[in-house]
Amino acid sequence: KNQVEQSPQSLIxxxxxxxxxxxxxxxxxxxxxxxxxxxxxxxxxSLTIMTFSENTKSNGRYTATLDADTKQSSLHITASQLSxxxxxxxxxxxxxxxxxxxxxxxxxxxxx
Amino acid sequence: xxxxxxxxxxxxTEKGKDVELRCDxxxxxxxxxxxxxxxxxxxxxxxxxxxxxxxxxxxxxxxRFSAERTGESVSTLTIQRTQQExxxxxxxxxxxxxxxxxxxxxxxxxxxxxxx
Numbered sequence: 001k002n003q004v005e006q007s008p009q010s011l012i013x014x015x016x017x018x019x020x021x022x023x024x025x026x027x028x029x030x031x032x033x034x035x036x037x038x039x040x041x042x043x044x045x046s047l048t049i050m051t052f053s054e055n056t057k058s059n060g061r062y063t064a065t066l067d068a069d070t071k072q073s074s075l076h077i078t079a080s081q082l083s084x085x086x087x088x089x090x091x092x093x094x095x096x097x098x099x100x101x102x103x104x105x106x107x108x109x110x111x112x
Numbered sequence: 113x114x115x116x117x118x119x120x121x122x123x124x125t126e127k128g129k130d131v132e133l134r135c136d137x138x139x140x141x142x143x144x145x146x147x148x149x150x151x152x153x154x155x156x157x158x159x160x161x162x163x164x165x166x167x168x169x170x171x172x173x174x175x176r177f178s179a180e181r182t183g184e185s186v187s188t189l190t191i192q193r194t195q196q197e198x199x200x201x202x203x204x205x206x207x208x209x210x211x212x213x214x215x216x217x218x219x220x221x222x223x224x225x226x227x228x
Contacts, residue, residue, distance in 0.1 A: 034216065043116070043203055043219025044155075089154070093215060100145075100217075104154035 002027040004092050006103035013110055017080055021106045023073040023090035031095040035064055035075050038087040038105070047075070047088075080110045114138075116220035118204050124226045125194055133189040133223045137206030144187050145217065146179055147203045155203065161187060194227045201225070 004025045013019050025033070032051045036044035048059045050066040050073060057064050061084075063076045077084055090103040117136040125131050137144050146158040157171035161181040172178070176194075181187035191198055201224045205217040 032215075036217075041221075043205070043221050044217070045219070046216045049216065091217075098215070100157070100215075102155045102157070 002092070002094060002099070002101040004090055004101045004103035006088075006090050006106050008106060009104070010107040011109070013080055013108070015080060015082055015110050015112055018076065018078050019080060019108065021075045021077075021088050021108070023075070023103055025071050025073070025090070025092045025101070025103075027071075027092040027094050027101050029095035030068060030071075031093040031098065033066060033073050033093075034091045035062075035073075036089040036091060038089060040086070044087075044089055077108075080108075082110050082112070084108060085110045116204055116206050116218050118202075118220035118223050120223055121221065122224045122226075124228065126228050127196060128193055130190065130192045131194055131225060133191075133202050133204075133225070135187045135189070135204030135206075135220060137184075137187070137204070138208075138218055140184075141206035141208050141218070142184050143207040143215070144181055145205045145207070146187070146189050147205065148173075148200045149203055149222070150200045158189070158202075191225075194225075196227045199225055199227045 007022045034049045035047045037047050038044040048064045061078045066073045087105040087107050089105040092101050119134045142163045144161040147155040149155050159179045160168040176192045179189045201222040203222045205219045207215050207217050
């Protein structure tokens, strides 16, 4: 069964600090992996997509990595801001039926 | 439209009543998804429409739930005889599905359903 597991479940950090969120998946065959940001009371918004051949990709202060061999991805947030407070959801698409498997998300709170 | 539009944004209903939630996808997006998100939980897949193909209903939790979509336009999610456990945010997403496309989902703001 395809599964996506994220850790930690929740995280509190001080403004300006860095953090790394983890995503492990068992989806096979693999097509792509996306990280979404969901602000409270809003719908998720895509931050970045990782395909099989990509190891790292940056979008501003967000950097995603992918290790297709170990089936792990991470999202690193640099110099966190209060506006980074949100849930971060890892979503993996399989390569045959093109189905999506969602992680349960990491809830990040950035405080002063 | 510019984005995915959902209505109503909030709905409070009494147990046993039927509710209808509407989703207006981005123009030209052939794929449409419905998800349920309970408070503090992840997204649960409900149903997926792709063009004129038969929908994937594998996520619908019971026969009280149904959804329709005409062509590539508006979709309606109907919950009959609502139960308190149906209380959640119902999110709709659309995607420009094409061969080899990455399939980014564009989400609406959701419809928050509260069953008293």
